[in-house]
Amino acid sequence: MSEIIPVDVPTVGESISEVQIGSWLKKDGDWVENGEDLVEIETEKASVQIPAPSSGYLQGILKQTDEFAEVGETIASIRVGEKPEGGGGSSDAPAASNSSAPAAPAPAPASRASEKSVGGAAAFVMPAAQRLLDEHSLSASDVPATGPGGRLLKEDVLAYIRSGATRPAAPAPAPAAPAPAPRQAMTAPPAMDAAPAHTLMTEGAYRSEEVKPMSMLRRTIASRLVQAQQTAALLTTFNEIDMSPVMKIRSKYKDAFAKKHGVKLGFMSFFAKAAVEALRRYPAVNAEIRGDSMVYRNYQDIGIAIGGGKGLVVPVLRNVERMSFSQIEGSIAEYARLAGENRLQPSDLMGGTFTISNGGIYGSLLSTPIVNPPQSGILGLHSIQERPIAEDGQVVIRPMMYIALTYDHRIVDGREAVGFLVTIKETIEDPARLFLEV
Structure with a gap:
């Protein structure tokens, strides 16, 4: 069984008990060398890099960018193992060897739908992306995730909104309702029904807000x-x-x-x-x-x-x-x-x-x-x-x-x-x- 070594927030100065996660320099599943910088953390005075405590595969990232962690808290772990052949720190090295079976391509007919639902539902939704989803009444399963490790990013949601793709349109029956069919109802209602959803999406995309925690510095x-x-x-x-x-x-x-x-x-x-x-x-x-x-x-x-x-x-x-x-x-x-x-x-x-x-x-x-x-x-x-x-x-x-x-x-x-x-x-x-x- 592989040894698991925790990655803890080190002591970074007197009176400093809390740090903020800056950016991860390695992805979940990447091979890292002992002493190689894994993540950048920000204190109230400066930015500091946390090195890998051992060579192995980075896994179990518990704290994401902009989140806070206590000194001594575990934010990820290293699974000790053999370096992958070819010298590349491929994040997919362990997974690729296990997923070599050709069974994956089977659901070809519904590939796009399954990618949306499975990939979106399983993806880790970043906070900024979740706010956009809530704002536009979207589900994470509607939006293809392109971030590392299947994460759903804010950019993914914005791209989905700008593409004009919306949820299945419920207002479709509306045009059939005006049975009396005056001459004006033949032209005006369809345009009025189709426009609001599209216009609201466009306005929301250009008038969105992003709330980020103030950095420690x-x-x-x-x-x-x-x-x-x-x-x-x-x-x-x-x-x-x-x-x-x-x-x-x-x-x-x-x-x-x-x-x-x-x-x-x-x-x-x-x-x-x-x-x-x-x-x-x-x-x-x-x-x-x-x-x-x-x-x-x-x-x-x-x-x-x-x-x-x-x-x-x-x-x-x-x-x-x-x-x-x-x-x-x-x-x-x-x-x-x-x-x-x-x-x-x-x-x-x-x-x-x-x-x-x-x-x-x-x-x-x-x-x-x-x-x-x-x-x-x-x-x-x-x-x-x-x-x-x-x-x-x-x-x-x-x-x-x-x-x-x-x-x-x-x-x-x-x-x-x-x-x-x-x-x-x-x-x-x-x-x-x-x-x-x-």
């Missing part, structure tokens, strides 16, 4: 942002920067920089270094309120907002004051890669004394970013646009960027906030300051 982001709005005295101040000097340096040295360090020279390293200088001059922006005390740090751990597979995440660069330009750019590039693959670890996102968010890469011209508590400040960068400005009594065109600092007014005064942005502006408009420390 999104729930944490939402609660923390609401917490920031409710507990901190947030205020935002603005300034603008002439990006010409940095753009010239970047254009001049980007090829040599990339050749030497293997990473592109971006704007973020300049702003990270400028933020270090501003945080040194105005330490309250780098501090936090802890109870009735104010905690000032003599180091700068700066979070960099990055768009990832699960949305916006903020990995933290530790001790940026000790990092070189190449180290900053290399770390950001690595975090962006991990975020795109949903492989950031909770420790990558924890801590941070200050945050930089660049909405300009998405086209944002101006915004008021929200502080990530318990931090006291966040710097918002925006898109670079050529604008006319006055310079030495003349109107000139320069590539300008608006910058915004949102800060907790309980610990940071307006004078400090304005001075912070002026330091950023002076440093970016005269980058030599970064190297001369003036």
Whole structure:
């Protein structure tokens, strides 16, 4: 008898007792190698992959995408066995050997009907698909299931609805009812009877709704942002920067920089270094309120907002004051890669004394970013646009960027906030300051 090994939700961090199932990387019946990633789970801080505890066939998936599971709960199992010949992890390997008997093709005359009823009735109906079935008064047995393992997907139901296929039309006797047969009844009723079912189906398909549980990460982001709005005295101040000097340096040295360090020279390293200088001059922006005390740090751990597979995440660069330009750019590039693959670890996102968010890469011209508590400040960068400005009594065109600092007014005064942005502006408009420390 084959050994069955459970796949349990591992401990993924202190105080985390519940996770959400992201996506299964393997299907029920697939061959998996020991240590191969099976499923992606999402915690309130990051996404984590659960590896296979042993080589064998994945079976008995108990939790589907978007469902929740407790730490330590069994969500699937591995049936230990021999690897299928041919090296392919075919999910049908065990089943194919058992179903080689030619008896299956027997019900040829009623093949389509039997596929509908048997396949549909036996299929696991995904929640979104069930909602559409209920909305349109359909049965799962009416819709062919195309999902893995015979699952009925939302896309299957939508395709069935759009095809115009409906349940056997009960209103058929209606045209025969108007026996008096006035001249109008010969033309109007048939059209009126046929139209409603079709029109309702079409309208439903284009006006459907899908209810999905909020992800663990999104729930944490939402609660923390609401917490920031409710507990901190947030205020935002603005300034603008002439990006010409940095753009010239970047254009001049980007090829040599990339050749030497293997990473592109971006704007973020300049702003990270400028933020270090501003945080040194105005330490309250780098501090936090802890109870009735104010905690000032003599180091700068700066979070960099990055768009990832699960949305916006903020990995933290530790001790940026000790990092070189190449180290900053290399770390950001690595975090962006991990975020795109949903492989950031909770420790990558924890801590941070200050945050930089660049909405300009998405086209944002101006915004008021929200502080990530318990931090006291966040710097918002925006898109670079050529604008006319006055310079030495003349109107000139320069590539300008608006910058915004949102800060907790309980610990940071307006004078400090304005001075912070002026330091950023002076440093970016005269980058030599970064190297001369003036």
